[in-house]
Amino acid sequence: MSKIKTANSDITIVGGGLVGLSAALALQGSGQTIKVIEASSLHHPESGGLNARSIALSYSSIQIFRGLGVWQSIRNQAAAIRDIHVSSQGHWGVTRLSASELELDAMGYVIESRLLAASLLEKVEASEHIELLTGARFESIETGDEARIGYQIEGQRYQQLSSLAIIADGANSSARKQLGVEHNSVDYGQAAIITNLEFSKPVEAMAYERFTEQGPLAVLPLGGKRYACVWTRNIEDAEALVQLDDGEFIEELQRCFGFRMGYIEAIGQRFSFDLQRVQARRLISGHCLLIGNAANALHPVAGQGFNLALRDIATLYDLLGGQNMSDLDDETKLSLLAEYETNRKAEQNRVIRLGDGLVSLFSNQLPVLNHIRAGSLAALDLVPPLKTQVALAGMGMTFGGNALLRGHL
Ligand SMILES: Cc1cc2nc3c(=O)[nH]c(=O)nc-3n(C[C@H](O)[C@H](O)[C@H](O)COP(=O)(O)OP(=O)(O)OC[C@H]3O[C@@H](n4cnc5c(N)ncnc54)[C@H](O)[C@@H]3O)c2cc1C
Known part of the structure; x- marks a missing residue:
């Protein structure tokens, strides 16, 4: 094999998924050179329509994307969530969270993941500060004193030296393992079934979160009659459900969701995957920082994984305060990273507790919990300040003042 080639950049990002690309766009602001090392080609021929995968963006994420100039190019392809209807199957408690009560246009938006990824990629490719290497393992x-990353492209080995390495290579992060950062993992014993639906009587801009004894079900607007569905069930049930034909699956789903939007008239392919929570014990190691699924892979019940990572990026952006990472002396660099960790661990733990609390409260079949479930939803609806707090947390708005969040870059 030929000699290892060495290069320098201010920041190297391992992994060019949604989080890695968003981090690159945010941190280029101060003119730093950024290299992104991504194993895949990033040009997956993902389908749209009823087979599209989608992601819910919270209010805070929209603000951050505005700051990055991304929102302007995806706005017309995203569907607004103006109201959220939360219910528990077979029980009387219902709560409605509404953007108008908070004097906002929308609580968040849903967009096909491929459209968001394409927009991030276009911006990254257009940037003179970011070099994206695809097919780079x-x-x-x-x-x-610095981060030293080794990677390979078509058998040729390279070495990248930088003042900061951002590790964004997903839940099974091999960089995290090599750094020796330990993680906690929780196997929920559940799987998420993802699919898209068309309803006969859609309610515009309404999202539904329905808790059932078998697991939570989220139905999110994608515009028109089209809705995205994330249905969490135990692994055995999920395996059986994805084997059903369209008609049988719709019947099961309709039994669980009810007829609040009429009949399910069409359905896309079903995908199922097992749910695990992975949480890295540390967010930093020397000159390396873990972010996205490499730091926290969460249960999708609250749709928070990517939204949380964007707030992590916004915090890092603020802490850097327009400085170039390479211009900082070592002590300042390390204390900035330590401050990042302290700041972000607190919110990450809060979001994880909220998600785990929902999973155990709403996936447990003990009869006494039925009353607590129903009671907690009704109480939430009757106590507006409490409801507002839940809504604000879901939208990422309990996260403090931040330049990117205010839409500035
Ligand atoms: C069912 C479901 C629904 C969800 N819904 C929502 C939602 O509505 N809202 C929300 O905020 N979050 C949601 N999430 C969470 C969200 O999808 C994740 O938080 C987010 O996609 C994580 O992105 P990432 O870039 O960190 O990781 P990944 O998407 O895993 O990207 C990692 C990247 O690193 C690359 N890579 C891996 N290994 C290497 C290597 N050795 N060399 C180079 N590159 C490498 C990979 O190719 C990949 O591109 C959901 C999750 C699930 C499972």
């Missing part, structure tokens, strides 16, 4: 990492 991360191999090794060391952190001393």
Whole structure:
């Protein structure tokens, strides 16, 4: 094999998924050189229509994307969530969270993941500060005075030296393992079934979160009659459900969701995957920082994983305060990273507790919990300040003042 080629950049990002690309766009602001090392080609021929995968963006994420100039190019392809209807199957408690009560246009938006990814990619490719390497497989990492990353493209080995390495290579992060950062993992014993639906009587801009004894069900507007559905069930049930034909599956789903939007008239392909929570014990190691699924892979019940990562990026952006990472002396760099960790661990733990609390409260079949479930939803609806707090937390608005969140770059 030929000699290892070495290069320098201010920041290297391992992993060019939604989080890695968003981080690159945010941190280029101060003119830093950023290299993104991504194993895939990033040009997946993902289908749209009823087979599209989608993601719910919270209010805070929209503000951050506005700051990055991304929102302007995806706005017309995103569907607004103006109201959220939360209910528990077979029980009387219902709560409605509404954007108008908070004097907002929308509580969040839903967009097909491929459209968001395409927009991020276009911006990254147009940037003179970011070099995106696709087909580049991360191999090794060391952190001393700087981060030293080894990767390979078509058999040729390279080494990248930088003042900061951002690790965004997903839940099974091999960079996290090599850094020796331990993680906690929780196997929920559940799987999420993802699909899209068309309803005969859609309610515009309404999202539904329905808790059932078998697991939570989220139905999110994609515009017109089209809705995205995330249905969490135990692994055995999920395996059986995805084997059903369209008619049988619709019947099961309709039994669970009810007829609040009429009949399910059409359905896309069903995908199921097992749910695990992975939480890295540390967010930093030397000159390396873990972010996105590499730091926290969450249960999708609250749709928070990507939204949380964007707030992490916004915090890092603020802490850097327009400085170039390479211009900082080592002590300042390390104390900035330590401040980042302290700041973000607190919110990450809060979001994880909220998600786990919902999973155990709403997925447990103990009869006494039925009353608590129903009671907690009704109480939420009767106590507006409490409801507002839940709505604000879901939208990422309990996150403090931040330049990117205010739409500035
Ligand atoms: C069912 C479901 C629904 C969800 N819904 C929502 C939602 O509505 N809202 C929300 O905020 N979040 C949601 N999430 C969470 C969200 O999808 C994740 O938080 C987010 O996609 C994580 O992105 P990432 O870039 O960190 O990781 P990934 O998407 O896993 O990207 C990692 C990247 O690293 C690359 N990579 C891996 N190994 C290497 C290597 N060795 N060398 C180079 N590159 C490598 C991969 O190719 C990939 O591109 C949901 C999750 C699930 C499971």
